[in-house]
């Protein structure tokens with residue numbers, strides 16, 4: 001399968017270092033606030049990449065850090081009159097909670113910077129001994145970018161051109177403006193640890209590099225993050241690894257495109273952001289996933305609530321198709337005789353599987369993968385409409401299973417949405433009957449059901465919510481979900 005390596009700027013065959021195994025690392029969040037959906041896009045992309053590698057049979061070891069000591073955390077703690085450790089713990093928990101809500105698999109290893117100080121100090125000592133780093137009187141330790149011949153290769157930058165173009169922190173103690181802090185001397189009131197260079201804390205770039213080496217060993221197969229991390233973070237990570245252990249940090253570097261809103265990168269500093277939590281409070285995880293996977297992970301992704309509404313309809317199409325296929329299979333006589341329509345659907349299943357893997361094998365083209373799934377949905381809907389009365393149970397169920405499975409590889413879990421829900425259907429038909437019996441206004445009865453459906457949705461009980469929607473339909477009304485909430489319309 002082909003993977004785009006941002007270091008070489010081309011797609012290349014994925015060749016695991018150890019046969020059948022992939023070791024991958026994705027830079028985690030700085031835990032000072034709820035993450036925004038731009039961050040979530042990057043984490044989602046790598047969740048799908050990881051899931052697909054597992055689907056292909058690789059044994060994947062996935063590590064992701066939590067940056068739990070940083071200026072942003074310290075500033076937030078000072079604003080709130082709390083300790084940095086308290087802030088970091090609160091937002092680490094909140095991050096993990098939202099990742100679970102979003103259906104992102106837990107990493108196999110989740111190191112926290114504050115618990116890895118020893119590994120970082122070992123790496124810094126090695127760099128100082130080998131002449132790649134130097135302590136200064138203030139207690140900082142800097143990495144000397146000039147000591148690494150390959151500095152700039154990953155991000156395609158030339159140090160001499162950089163000097164003219166990019167802004168860097170000016171500091172008299174640095175030998176070169178691009179030298180970066182491996183260790184930062186303690187300031188009053190900040191978290192710090194003892195070290196051979198005095199009390200202090202690690203620099204951000206040091207963290208990932210030391211943790212990768214400790215937990216995965218270097219080089220690893222895949223190192224990932226958002227495209228905004230290529231320079232300086234990943235350039236600095238790889239420079240440290242190359243100088244400390246004389247081997248690259250990663251074979252393949254993968255970077256996700258930025259999620260943007262009104263064509264501008266979504267970021268905390270621009271203030272144009274939505275948190276993952278607020279979006280998941282309004283839309284099911286599957287809908288957000290579908291929206292994000294419609295764009296290739298390397299391309300910029302335009303976010304809007306209109307597009308989320310579109311993704312809601314796509315999810316309904318998937319769920320409706322699976323339910324109808326199962327319902328038709330249940331109701332069908334099983335004579336085992338295949339008609340032309342059965343054979344056509346059977347071919348469509350094979351075509352979906354082939355199309356899905358072909359797209360995903362080509363640098364994880366999730367949009368192509370989804371198109372393959374929706375191709376099968378169209379074929380199945382046509383089959384259900386045209387073959388009514390001669391439905392073949394096995395073909396019908398096999399297509400439902402195929403849709404479920406391929407969606408599952410993308411982390412779109414349809415099992416809850418497609419679950420049949422008994423109790424509310426009874427409740428719904430009772431209400432419908434009563435409305436007719438007692439001459440109640442069906443619209444009023446439906447409004448009451450709409451409230452029950454909203455409640456089921458806020459409890460994330462999609463099965464019940466869908467059953468109630470079907471009951472409302474029995475009253476001759478349609479439910480429309482809009483950005484402003486659910487609305488009723490006559491059929």
Ligand code: AMP
Pocket residue numbers: 027028029030037038039040041042225226227228229256257258259260265266267
């Ligand atoms: P941070 O906590 O800022 O280090 O960000 C965590 C991850 O989110 C990093 O991999 C960033 O590259 C990524 N990221 C930040 N902003 C965006 C965005 N607008 N779109 C996609 N990924 C982003």
Ligand code: ZN
Pocket residue numbers: 026027028208209233237
């Ligand atoms: Zn990192």
